[in-house]
Amino acid sequence: MLKDALLVGLGSFLGGSARYIVSKLLPLWIASPFPIATFAVNIIGCFIIGLLTALPTEGWLSTNTKLILTTGFCGGFTTFSTFMNENNALIKDGNIMMAAFYIILSLALGFAAVIMGIQLAKAI
Template structure:
């Protein structure tokens, strides 16, 4: 039961953080391209890499890993919003922006995760 509360608290923090940061970034954008969600997902991938790196070094306990990865970062990053925004772009006939969004999300997300992991290994 304790782990569920830890994950739930982290999910709340991550979900609210995702919404606020995504909205802030999107409000500053001059395009309908989902920049806010893209930035949040890439940042989340980087942070997951950092946390995984810390966990493999033995710096974090299982409870912290559940709180940070499953809770905070699971709530912070959002594949469902990514999917919905991609479908909206496609339904609107915006095929190239949709393709760019999918490729950027996947490739930059993976790169950011590796970068986070690599930076922790350097420390």
């Protein structure tokens, strides 16, 4: 388990670093009030985790490499990719209502939590 945690940590470091680089460079190339960097990272992360999840472990990626890239890199790059991958798994397993509940609740409570955090910070 410690080895796996270190592998995930390595991947997270690389993913978080990549996210930071994209967030600094993309706005230099595309000027927009739309949060293009976060949007791009989320969509790219979803594509990467979908690709890696679908690749067979045998012959393509070792279990350790898949762990570094999915849980580590994609998790550090964006948790949105993991969120979408989990919803895909719920739908594949026939849990469509659970996926819908997870999506709606995550978006609503996530947004509410951001607002509450902002309000708390203003009150301090």
